[in-house]
Amino acid sequence: MRPWEDAPQTYPEVIAAAFVAAAVAASCAAPRQELVTPASCEFAVYNLTPHALEIRMRVRRLSTTPIGALNPGEVLTDAVPCDRGTVWIVGIPIPSQVGARVSFSSVQGHVDLIEGQRVQIALQWP
Secondary structure (H helix, E strand, C coil): CCHHHHCCCCCHHHHHHHHHHHHHHHHHCCCCCCCCCCCEEEEEEEECCCCCEEEEEECCCCCEEEEEEECCCCEEEEEEEHHHCEEEEEEEEHHHHCCCCCCCCCEEEEEECCCCCCEEEEECCC
């Protein structure tokens, strides 16, 4: 005789009771929480310097993340979660990165984020 042949037979009442118990347990479980994405705040960066700039956004106290490059007179738009509160932008002259002379090493600015509005940051020298 095989081991599975010794198993007791299941009855329809037992199966029905198991389904009812599973349904009750599912209805008592905590409701699922929906994922909530934080609101995004847009900002625009204007390059008012005479040089092309590599645009970097300050992420942590001592680090920045590149978000683009701007020629003089151009604008770059981006968005971050509004809960950051403030966005810091640094513009590094691209000519200085290849050894050309420039009149400044970097320009920077910051702005407080406002939900539902695009805020502006103008990078200029001096």
